[in-house]
Amino acid sequence: MAGGLENVAVKQLDQGLDVTKPDHPHTGSLSPRKRKNDDRGDQPSELQDFLHRTKLSDMCKEDQKLVVLEHNNTVSTALKELALNNILSAPLVVAPDLEDLVDPDSSNADQYAAPSLLGWVDVHDILRAFLRHLEEGEKPIPTKMLQLMTILEHEGPRFANKPLVTIMGGYDKGLVYQANSSSSLLETIRDMFLKQSGPGEDPGAQVTHRLAIFDAHGYITHIVSQLDVIRFLLNNAKQLGPLVDQTVEELGMLAGKPPVTTVDPHEPTLLAYKKMLADNVQGAAVVCADGQLITNLSISDLRCIQPQHFGVLALPVAEFLALMHHTTYVGYSVHSSGSAKHPFFVEGDGQKRSRKAAQPDVSPTSVVEAKGDGPLKPYLEPITCTVQATLRQVLELLVENHIHRVYVVDKLDKPHAIAVVTPTDVMRVISGVW
Known part of the structure; x- marks a missing residue:
């Protein structure tokens, strides 16, 4: 020490x-x-x-x-x-x-x-301040990509000098x-x-x-x-006793949870982040039209963004994530595909990837038929579990993926998010503070 x-x-x-x-x-x-x-x-x-x-x-x-x-x-x-x-x-x-x-x-x-x-000071604070900077003129933030991108590229450097x-x-x-x-x-x-x-x-x-x-x-x-x-x-x-093998449902970790914040994969990224800030959350479920969970948009996706790159926040959420994580978004064709295994993101070279789900009640991935056998980058695969996942499994998902949000879903195949479990929830359970 x-x-x-x-x-x-x-x-x-x-x-x-x-x-x-x-x-x-x-x-x-x-x-x-x-x-x-x-x-x-x-x-x-x-x-x-x-x-x-x-x-x-x-x-x-x-x-x-x-x-x-x-x-x-x-x-x-x-x-x-x-x-x-x-x-x-x-x-x-x-x-x-x-x-x-x-x-x-x-x-x-x-x-x-x-x-x-x-x-x-964190990226969350900087994003919030940038939104305030954009709204100083009392004009609504544009929703059209090119118009918004022009404003972001102009205002980004000015804001960066503050x-x-x-x-x-x-x-x-x-x-x-x-x-x-x-x-x-x-x-x-x-x-x-x-x-x-x-x-x-x-x-x-x-x-x-x-x-x-x-x-x-x-x-x-x-x-x-x-x-x-x-x-x-x-x-x-082992020191947590029987608690560690109880399910999130048995532990009452889902009781009183607010609705999961969701964003559309095709809405401008900046507006999606604005919604997250309004809901006081640091992550949002990216869902398609039928509510299926595609991926997660998080403050951590801004980890390496620089002022000269602020224009990318005008991109649709899915394209922004693909750009930041060197993958390709193919969700625009998903509506015309009859395959339930159709992926939303593939590797940048167009090859599909897969990962195995480790446990029946915990799935860090959506398994897809693949040409390649390497893992899809975990920050684009929503980390999920069912209500039957144990506290131990939730701890493992949080630590092994170095994340702060595990989505509790109704089913592992084409999942719909019903709640989010965070480190705060875990600490409330073990300390008896609600």
């Missing part, structure tokens, strides 16, 4: 505006969260004991490479840095002025000016916690990753997807994401 974690401040970066050192007088203690029953929840005692024994420090990766963006970086610089490191997000800090700098090893180390955390600090939105909420590395995994999930929503509030809007851990000088030493927790749970599946 790297040093500097004996006394740390943990910040809800998805919702925060500033960093507080461990001795800050206004830093709050861990606040109580909604429980299913009593303080220990109604989960098996073995699971609760395991979650209490496991510490926040167990989630921290050794030698983790950290990327930090500064407030005066431009959007263009941020997108390049994110793409270079193949990541979607990074902390945003205000670097101290030169006159504020003090050698941390000197006798004045207590006055050392560390960067001040503003929040978190400093990151100017795109921080009002949706960031200041909420700071003080803790140390001995905080239990149960506390971390209940009081940091999950947050009780008030009456009439959307519970999803209060969820934190990542935490930053700071050393005594206020420098970020580690970042722990929801997926890090999910990976840890899978590696310790």
Whole structure:
């Protein structure tokens, strides 16, 4: 375990505006969260004991490479840095002025000016800010591809020159916690990753997807994401007891779920993303006219986009995905095909690909008759399961495919999505927070 974690401040970066050192007088203690029953929840005692024994420090990766963006970086610089490191997000800090700098090893180390955390910048935030930029003229966003593409190619470079600090939105909420590395995994999930929503509030809007851990000088030493927790749970599946072999239906993971956000494969990609932002989701099911699930459109599909490429957001969703992932969309001919095995995407050279479904209740692919025998790229195959999939199988799908959404479908052949299971759902189940 790297040093500097004996006394740390943990910040809800998805919702925060500033960093507080461990001795800050206004830093709050861990606040109580909604429980299913009593303080220990109604989960098996073995699971609760395991979650209490496991510490926040167990989630921290050794030698983790950290990327930090500064407030005066431009959007263009941020997108390049994110793409270079193949990541979607990074902390945003205000670097101290030169006159504020003090050698941390000197006798004045207590006055050392560390960067001040503003929040978190990710591609999701940049997309939201770009939409606001386009709507500043109070003109509706065009729906015709060529007209929209012209506007995007003109406005993209202008938007890219904006400093990151100017795109921080009002949706960031200041909420700071003080803790140390001995905080239990149960506390971390209940009081940091999950947050009780008030009456009439959307519970999803209060969820934190990542935490930053700071050393005594206020420098970020580690970042722990929801997926890090999910990976840890899978590696310790035996500790989850009988819960891990119960189905998503038995666990009540589908109860009260909102309708699945869907987009048409032929609508402009930017408008599809706008719909996702309105629904406060980071992924949408791409479905054909009869509701069949074709693939998934995600914020992660923007992972390597650059300002000079913003024009591609005018493309239809399916063509955008094919372009970004070096495949070919053949769905325009699917309506005239009588074959139930007709694929929507094929490899760029026109050869069809296939992958085997690993388990009867879990299918990371649609199997097609193929000339080739290699896998279709997994980010174009919707990752799905049925209501009979177990928690263990869901954990495996999330971790092995490095995704945050598993579609629960009615059937594996020509599936229709009925719900989405996310890492947040898993953490609610194991911690007893709803």
